[in-house]
Amino acid sequence: MTLPTLLYERSGVLAVAKPAGLATQAPPGIESVESWVRRLLHGTAERGYVGVPHRLDRAVSGVVLMTATPRAARKLSRQFERREIGKEYRAMVELRGTAGIAADPVEWRDFIEKVPEEARARLAAADSPLAREAVTRARLLAMMPAATGGPRLVLRLEPLTGRMHQLRLQAAARKLPIVGDALYDPAADSHWAGPPDDSLREPPIALHAERIRYIDPDAGGEVVAEAPLPGSWPEPAG
Numbered sequence: 001m002t003l004p005t006l007l008y009e010r011s012g013v014l015a016v017a018k019p020a021g022l023a024t025q026a027p028p029g030i031e032s033v034e035s036w037v038r039r040l041l042h043g044t045a046e047r048g049y050v051g052v053p054h055r056l057d058r059a060v061s062g063v064v065l066m067t068a069t070p071r072a073a074r075k076l077s078r079q080f081e082r083r084e085i086g087k088e089y090r091a092m093v094e095l096r097g098t099a100g101i102a103a104d105p106v107e108w109r110d111f112i113e114k115v116p117e118e119a120r121a122r123l124a125a126a127d128s129p130l131a132r133e134a135v136t137r138a139r140l141l142a143m144m145p146a147a148t149g150g151p152r153l154v155l156r157l158e159p160l161t162g163r164m165h166q167l168r169l170q171a172a173a174r175k176l177p178i179v180g181d182a183l184y185d186p187a188a189d190s191h192w193a194g195p196p197d198d199s200l201r202e203p204p205i206a207l208h209a210e211r212i213r214y215i216d217p218d219a220g221g222e223v224v225a226e227a228p229l230p231g232s233w234p235e236p237a238g
Contacts, residue, residue, distance in 0.1 A: 004036050007063065007225055011218040012072030014040075015225035018064045020204030021197065024055040037066045053077045057165070059181070059202040062089070062209025063227035075217035080162070086213035089157040089167060090141070090229065092206035094185070095150055097175030101140045108136040108170045112163045120183055121164045123173055135160040136170055144234060152179060156210075167207060179206035193232035204232065 002019040009015075018024065018033050026032035028045075034052055035045035042048030051073030056064050067073040079085045112121050113130035124131035137158040144152035153176070157167050168184050171177060177185035180192050180203060190196070193204045211226045 004033050006040065007227065009068070011216050012067055012069035013076065013214075013217065013223075014066045014068060015212075015227075016064050016066055017227040018056055018061060018209075020059055020061040020193070020230065021200035021202060023058045024064055025052050033064060033066065041068055051076075054080055054162075056209055057168075057207075059205040060207045060209060061204065061227070061230050062207075063212050063225050064209065065212060065214065065225065072217045076214060079214055083160070084215065086211075087159055087209065088211040089159070090208045090210045091155045091157050091167065091171060092144060092179045092233065093153050093155060093171055093176040094179060095153055095175075096177065099175070101138060101153065101155065101174075101176065103140045105137050105139040108134075108138055108174070110134050110170055110173065112166060112169060114164050121166075121169050123169065132163055133161060134163040134166045134170060136167060168205070181205040181207070193230070204230070206233070208233075 004019065005017040007015040007017055014037060016033055016037065023032040025034045034050055038045050038048050038050045041050065051067030053065060053067060053073055053076040056062060065076060067076060111124045111126045111131040112134045113124040113128055114121050137160060139156045140153060141156050142154040144154060159166055168178055168181055172184035180188050180190055182188040182190055190203050192206065208229055209227065211224060213222055213224050216223050
């Protein structure tokens with residue numbers, strides 16, 4: 001299994017590049033970004049403070065913020081609660097419909113609810129008791145080389161809310177399922193990133209947390225953390 005990479009550490013905040021297949025947080029004895037950061041800071045995965053102000057799905061790669069102090073954790077958690085943190089994802093999607101997406105940004109608005117007793121979400125009516133609004137800004141970045149299942153697009157997705165599997169579900173609902181995402185696309189190509197890796201509980205999907213913007217807990221200025229794309233991503237066409 002590929003381990004994370006430390007992008008930088010300052011003001012009690014660690015920006016970490018998480019590989020796909022690794023959990024952000026997991027029970028003791030199971031490898032995760034949290035246990036890796038704890039070893040980095042304290043020399044052991046069992047002791048020492050590490051804050052986890054947000055998470056990425058196991059199958060998703062990209063930048064995730066961790067904290068080394070309770071103060072930094074409180075500051076970042078407050079920014080997440082107030083939606084003051086900006087997040088940009090890059091997604092490679094299958095073009096299953098005919099509508100596609102324009103180069104100009106569009107806004108996706110849906111109501112989403114968690115499926116009871118299952119680790120997935122679904123679209124819901126606005127008046128459903130569990131429904132919460134999900135808002136995402138989407139923009140076309142590039143066309144990918146033709147794949148066996150049809151054309152693929154690269155999108156930039158900026159979630160303005162933070163719902164369970166928001167980007168994955170909203171994309172699939174528009175016949176633009178994320179490549180490799182078998183949870184929301186029964187016809188997904190699970191080997192798009194290369195040969196199967198039996199050490200991974202979930203295969204990678206083509207969703208990458210490329211950039212996150214937040215306010216430095218000490219200095220107060222805006223900080224932008226970026227994680228490079230995994231090498232498994234193919235180059236865009238032309």
